[in-house]
Amino acid sequence: MSNTNSAKLFESFSSGGLTLKNRTVMAPMTRTFSPNYIANNDVAKYYRRRAEGNVGLIITEGTFISHKAANGYERVPAIFGEEALAGWKHVVDEVHAAGGKIVPQIWHVGSVRKAGIGPDKSVPAYSPSGLYKPGAPNGIEMSQADIDEVVASFAQAAVDAKNVGFDGVEVHGAHGYLVDQFFWEGTNQREDGYGGSLENRTRFGVEIVQAIRAAVGEDFPIIFRFSQWKQQDYDAKLCQTPAELTTFLTLLSDAGVDIFHASTRRFWLPEFEGSTLNLAGWTKKITHKPVITVGSVGLDSDFTGEGSMDLGGASNPTGIDGLLTRLNNDEFDLVAIGRALLVDPEWVNKIRDKKEDQIAPFNKEALMKLS
Template identity: 85%
Template sequence: MSINNTATEKLFQSFTAGGLTLKNRTVMAPMTRTFSPNYVPNSDVAKYYRRRAEGNVGLIITEGTFISHKAANGYERVPAIYGEEALAGWKHVVDEVHAAGGKIAPQLWHVGSVRKEGIGPDKTIPAYSPSGLYKPGAANGVAMSQADIDEVVASFAQAAADSKAIGFDAIEVHGAHGYLVDQFFWEGTNQRSDKYGGSLENRARFAVEIVQAIRLAVGEDFPIIFRFSQWKQQDYNAKLCQTPEELATFLSLLSNAGVDVFHASTRRFWLPEFEGSELNLAGWTKKLTNKPVITVGSVGLDSDFTSEESADLGGTSNPTGIEGLLTRLNNDEFDLVAIGRALLVDPEWVNKIQHNKDDEIAQFNKDALMTLS
């Protein structure tokens, strides 16, 4: 499955956005690995990210790293982004990536009602979410008060400030996939009757406040990436926005708040988002905002993950061509391309694509998830 070098030329052009300059258009997508004992990224985690930087990835976005709010975490052995030990661990990660010539951003994360009691650091804390719902009709945890909301907003801002202080090149807010920020967006989990519920503008208010607080904390020149999705882990068919007009309203709120780059998460990058156009979600996002956009969704693989496998990125997928992706990129449908499972199993994926060695790319399977490689 050889790729014409002319087709890949744009993928390997440099790119600048929001004060962030990248050597090419490739991005490592965030993927939870659960290899951080006591919530601290260790030397193995640093080596894992450095290998992708050595493999010529333009920007690495880390696995979700949970902020300091007491209910932010939902999984054991995922990394925190607060506290002296965890921040020192991340500083080592950043230094290793920079030493290899890479750029790196942490994904700032609060899981909301996905959390279950018994998960640390404080195992007694219940889940917190807009309305105490995990999905429509399914309760879990408690509904957030205004004080809770303010505390979470402040925790995101502090995480961003700490990230900048230890040398990260940007930050990404995780506003997708049915976690806390997305639970405010989604009518199915946001049944509030105050200023955070009801209209799309109100449901976006929490995210807007987070972005505004981060902007104040990091200054004007530090890049803010925002990841969003239509689909939820609770419902793959869910949609925040049914029409381009609704999407325009949604995106304008975040853009005006201070987002520099949008990361439009889909399960399959090649599927059109709305009837009557071949544009995917990233394409529509760029068209409506004129801001840089990252596309993502089973890049370089012949199948996406299924509902049964989504929690661990499991299953087996074979390498496949990216000609359709390159056509979209060359048509300026989006600006950057995030690679997930394909890059997880093969740290040299980017180099192999650039040097026409795509027939050497490794197959993805569950075994790849068992080690940091």
């Protein structure tokens, strides 16, 4: 049982057009439970259960935008087309009926895409330089027309999200997918205005945020998820120093990001030598904007495996004293819970009610019972 005061975790939170009843967030986790790329009634029930479990904000699994090469996995939901949008509207309505708030994570996989994945299985992967990782080609290098088309697709996804009633939108700019492939020098070898310097490599993400902001107006919250690590290389570093991180984040902040979601595999690890701040802590210090932390919250080990889709391994519930200490010190504002909430919809209530001993463990058996 946690001994640190948890009151702040259950305080309300407001940022622009978003008001939450507490500071807990359901992290986006791909499930491949959407046949024909439609978020169906089972998906709606799944998210409603987390809203009923008192989660402050739900961020959906990645939902792919309308660009022809955006998808990289079967049975993941789309966020374009009449049927898919109707499915998401049902999800939103169910979450709202349970008193929750929800945003979609909009997504393009870039060169993670493999041949033969639908909806159009003939489409190759698109990426900044046709690289999956350094020295590993896959797919084609994007032209300026391709870049413009993808930016427009992200903006349209945000408009559609607003129209079906979502409470904001999160751009997936992390984990070695398309937006992050532009950020990462290892996969961005371009020699035009999108490659070379960190400023240039950040340009694609900036243009996406600017296009979304222009399309949805000032009051619709934009969350931006980023990471240092990549599924292609867990030890990768996008920004080697606080100065580089400042350059990167300031560009995105100025473009219109309201909330940053700093993805790490272990929230307790310091990001740079000489400071105990994690990536979220540094992000708040630099931008002065609200920040979500994430990374093995409530569990005693992180995920394992070769890709971000692999949640292999078992983890046991653990206390959150270290997390609460950082939250109480205002290092970040919101806490995203991933695998712990995936297998136990009542995680938030059990933490609130000092019933940590009743939280379900994370293992393959629990994962097979996703509900």
